[in-house]
Amino acid sequence: MFIVAPVVATQPTERQRQTVYNGIVFDAQGYQGVFLPENEHVVYVLADTINVLVPKVTDVYWWPLTREYRADWESRDETLDGTVEIGDRSFPMTTYSLRHDGGFDASKASLLVGDEAGQGYRDYEAKRQAYQAEVNAYGDAVKAFNDQLVVWGQEIDRLQKAGLPINNLPVPKQPQAPAQVSVSVTEPEPGVAFNLPAGSYAMRLRGADGQVVPGSERTIVAFGPRRSGVAYTVMAASKYTLPDTSTNPDDLILVRGDTDLYIQPSAEREYDAYASAKMLNPQQHSVQDRRGRWAWLPSGRVTAAEIDLRVGTGATVVSQGTYYAKQRPGSALGFEIVPYGPEAGTGVSTFAAFQVRPVQAEAFVSLPSTAGSTREIRVVRTGSGNLLFALALLPLFGGISWVAFRRWKTR
Amino acid sequence: MDSPAITDLAVRAVSHSDSAAQPREHLRIAGILLLARREVGSVVRGPGIYVILTLASLVAAVVVRSYLDFIAGSGTLVLADPLGSPLLFAVLTITGYLGLVAAAGLAGERERGTLEVLFYGPVDAASFVTGKLVGYLCVYVLMAAALVGFMMLTAALTGIPLGGRTLLVLAASLLTAGSMIALGLLLGALTGRSRVALALTGLVIAFFAAIEVGNRVAGSQPADSLLGSAAGLLAMASEFIGWVSPFSYLWRAQDSLALGQTIDVLVALIGTVVYGLVSAGLAILVLRRRGIQKWRE
Numbered sequence A: 001m002f003i004v005a006p007v008v009a010t011q012p013t014e015r016q017r018q019t020v021y022n023g024i025v026f027d028a029q030g031y032q033g034v035f036l037p038e039n040e041h042v043v044y045v046l047a048d049t050i051n052v053l054v055p056k057v058t059d060v061y062w063w064p065l066t067r068e069y070r071a072d073w074e075s076r077d078e079t080l081d082g083t084v085e086i087g088d089r090s091f092p093m094t095t096y097s098l099r100h101d102g103g104f105d106a107s108k109a110s111l112l113v114g115d116e117a118g119q120g121y122r123d124y125e126a127k128r129q130a131y132q133a134e135v136n137a138y139g140d141a142v143k144a145f146n147d148q149l150v151v152w153g154q155e156i157d158r159l160q161k162a163g164l165p166i167n168n169l170p171v172p173k174q175p176q177a178p179a180q181v182s183v184s185v186t187e188p189e190p191g192v193a194f195n196l197p198a199g200s201y202a203m204r205l206r207g208a209d210g211q212v213v214p215g216s217e218r219t220i221v222a223f224g225p226r227r228s229g230v231a232y233t234v235m236a237a238s239k240y241t242l243p244d245t246s247t248n249p250d251d252l253i254l255v256r257g258d259t260d261l262y263i264q265p266s267a268e269r270e271y272d273a274y275a276s277a278k279m280l281n282p283q284q285h286s287v288q289d290r291r292g293r294w295a296w297l298p299s300g301r302v303t304a305a306e307i308d309l310r311v312g313t314g315a316t317v318v319s320q321g322t323y324y325a326k327q328r329p330g331s332a333l334g335f336e337i338v339p340y341g342p343e344a345g346t347g348v349s350t351f352a353a354f355q356v357r358p359v360q361a362e363a364f365v366s367l368p369s370t371a372g373s374t375r376e377i378r379v380v381r382t383g384s385g386n387l388l389f390a391l392a393l394l395p396l397f398g399g400i401s402w403v404a405f406r407r408w409k410t411r
Numbered sequence B: 001m002d003s004p005a006i007t008d009l010a011v012r013a014v015s016h017s018d019s020a021a022q023p024r025e026h027l028r029i030a031g032i033l034l035l036a037r038r039e040v041g042s043v044v045r046g047p048g049i050y051v052i053l054t055l056a057s058l059v060a061a062v063v064v065r066s067y068l069d070f071i072a073g074s075g076t077l078v079l080a081d082p083l084g085s086p087l088l089f090a091v092l093t094i095t096g097y098l099g100l101v102a103a104a105g106l107a108g109e110r111e112r113g114t115l116e117v118l119f120y121g122p123v124d125a126a127s128f129v130t131g132k133l134v135g136y137l138c139v140y141v142l143m144a145a146a147l148v149g150f151m152m153l154t155a156a157l158t159g160i161p162l163g164g165r166t167l168l169v170l171a172a173s174l175l176t177a178g179s180m181i182a183l184g185l186l187l188g189a190l191t192g193r194s195r196v197a198l199a200l201t202g203l204v205i206a207f208f209a210a211i212e213v214g215n216r217v218a219g220s221q222p223a224d225s226l227l228g229s230a231a232g233l234l235a236m237a238s239e240f241i242g243w244v245s246p247f248s249y250l251w252r253a254q255d256s257l258a259l260g261q262t263i264d265v266l267v268a269l270i271g272t273v274v275y276g277l278v279s280a281g282l283a284i285l286v287l288r289r290r291g292i293q294k295w296r297e
Helices: A004-008 A105-107 A117-160 A271-279 A382-392 A394-408 B003-018 B024-044 B049-073 B082-110 B114-118 B125-156 B164-190 B196-218 B233-244 B246-258 B261-290
Strands: A016-026 A031-036 A042-046 A050-063 A068-072 A080-086 A089-092 A094-100 A109-113 A189-195 A199-207 A218-221 A229-237 A244-246 A251-255 A261-270 A293-303 A306-311 A314-327 A335-339 A350-356 A363-368 A375-379 B076-080
Touching: A004 A068, A016 A042, A016 A394, A031 A068, A031 A218, A031 A271, A042 A271, A050 A080, A050 A109, A068 A229, A080 A189, A080 A394, A089 A189, A089 A375, A094 A117, A109 A117, A218 A271, A229 A293, A229 B076, A244 A251, A244 B076, A251 A363, A251 B049, A271 A293, A271 A363, A271 B082, A306 A350, A350 A363, A382 A394, A382 B049, A382 B125, A394 B049, B024 B049, B024 B125, B049 B125, B049 B164, B082 B114, B082 B125, B082 B164, B082 B246, B125 B164, B125 B261, B164 B246, B164 B261, B196 B233, B233 B246, B246 B261
Parallel strands: A042 A218, A251 A375
Antiparallel strands: A016 A031, A016 A050, A050 A068, A050 A189, A080 A089, A080 A199, A094 A109, A094 A189, A199 A218, A229 A244, A229 A261, A251 B076, A261 A293, A261 A350, A306 A314, A306 A363, A314 A335, A314 A350, A363 A375
16 A cells, blocks of 8 residues: 555546646746646736737646646647637737847747747757758768878878978868857747737637637736836855845845855846746746735846945946856865956856945945935944843833832832 | 823823813823824833834844845845845834834733723723824834844944945834734734733734735745745635734835836825724724723633
C-alpha cells in the first residue's frame, strides 16, 4: 500500500474532452502563454492591451504532482473556428505570432496580429534563410582559409629554407562569421485577438454554424493598474546575493551605513493582487481573493543613465556603472563588488547599477524628472536596540515610584 | 472609584443642583467634567496605566529591535513608515486596556452600589456615560503623549524617522480609542459584575484580534492547505468584524492615508465616530432600561 501509493499518485487521472482556451496574455512586460481548462470560469487579462485567446477542443487530465489540469495535445488538438463574443462585442478569428527579441528582453515576447504577423514571419524567414546562406558561405570561406593557411605555411618553410625574407608574404585573411539573427518570429497561428476596457464581461464562442459552442462560456475580467511607479532593487555590497526591493513610493530604505549600495531602478504598475496572480497563472492555488490587496508588477526597464542623489542641501548626479562580484583571493570567503573592466576577462556575470555610498543620516535618490520616483535612504544605528528596552521600562519605574510615594505621603 | 470619593462627588453634584442660579444644562456639563476628572485621577493614581504604558512601549521596542537586527545582518531593510507598525501595536494595546477598564469600571460601580448614590445628584445615564467617556479619552491622550515621547526618543536613538503620517494615524486613533471605550461602557452596562464585564470585553477584543490576524495569515496560505481553505470563511468573518471592531476602522484609515485617498480616510473616521456614538448611545439606553441599582442575587 505504502509502496504503491506514490506511484498511483503520479498517474494522470481520467481524460475528459473539454472546450478550452489557450491564452496569450500580456503580463505588463511581455506576452506569455496560459492554459484555461473548463473549470477556470474566469479569465483575467490586462485592460487596454491586446490579448489572444485560442479556442480548442482537447483531452484534459488532472496532474496530481503539480495539482493542475493539463491538456493532452498529442491525443487531440483541434482549433475551433468562429467568433468570440465578449459582452456586446464580437472578435473574429485572426492570426498571431510572437516575436522574441534578443538581449535583455530575450525572455519577453511581443505580439504580432493579422497581416503584421504574416509579414513579421516572412521577414524573419527571409533573414533566417539569408543567415543560413551566409553560414554556408562562411563554412566554405573557412575551408578555403584553412587551405590557404596550409599553402602559406608551406611557402614560409620554403622561403626560410632558401634564406629569403618572409615579411612580404601576405597572410591569409580570416573570414568573419555572419551575425546571428537576433529576432525570431513564430509561425502565424489562428487565434482571437481582443482589446478590452476595464470591466467584467460574459464571453462565449459562436461557431461557424452560428451556434454557441458548448463549454465555451466564461467570464472575462479586464483590469487596469491603480497607479504606476518606479521600483528600486537595492543591494548592499556586503549582501550582494540578498537584494531588497522598494516598490512602494512611500518606502524608506534603511541601511547600515558602512556599506556601498547598488541601486537598479525599474518601471512598475500596481494591480489587484488576486487578478494579477490569476492572470499570470489561471490555475494558481496559493492566491486568495481579497479585496483591497494590491501587488506591484514590473512593467519594463527604465532607460535612465543617471539618477539624482540629494544629501542635505547638496545634489549630485550618479552615473550608471557596470559591476561584477569578484571573488576574494586566498582562503578568505566572500566577494567584493568592483567596476567591470577589460581586466575582468570575458564570461564574467555583470550587472548595471548606480553606486551610492550613504554617509550622512539621510539621502534621497530619484530619477530625473520622474514624479513618484524619490526614495529616502536612512542610515540607522543598529546597536541601539538594548537602549530601547531600558527606555520602555521608564514608565513602569517612574509611575510605580510616584504611586508609591503618593500612597506613603497620604498615609 | 472608592465609595467616599463617589459620595463626595454626589454631594458636590447635589450642591450644584441646589444652586437655583445654575441652569440645568450647565449643571450637567459640570457633572460630566467632574466625572471625567474623577476617572482621570482614578486611573493616573493606580499602577495599571504605568504597567500598560510599559507593556505598549516594550511591544514597540521589540518590533523596532527586530528591524535593527535585520539591518545589521542584511545591510538594508525597505519599509514604508517603519515606526508606524510599532506605534500602532502600542496604540492598540492601550486602546484595548482602556476598553477593559471602562467595562470593569462601569460594572464595578453598579456592583458596589456607588452608581445609585451618584444618581441622586444632577447625574443621569447620559451624563454618566459621557463623563466616563471623556475621562478615559483624557487618559488616552496622556498615554498617547507618553508614547509619542517614547517613539521620538526611539527615532533619535536609532535614526529611524517618525513620519508625519504616523503622527496623523496616532491623532486618528483618538477616535478609535473613543469607540473602544464606548464599546467597553456598553459591555459594562450589559453586565452586572466587573469580573464578567472584564472577561466579556477581553473575549470580544481577543475575538476581533483573532479574526483579523487569522484572516491575514490564512490569506497568505495556499488555497489547498487546511488554513488556506478556511480563508474564505475567515474573510467573511473579517468583513463582518470590519464593521463591529473599532480597530478595523483605524486599519482602514491608515491604509487609505497611505494611498492618499482622503475621502476614504474621512469615511473611516466618520465611521469610527458613528460607531462610538452608537455604542455610547446603546450604553445609555441599557443603563436606563436595566437601572442603576445594585443587582440582587
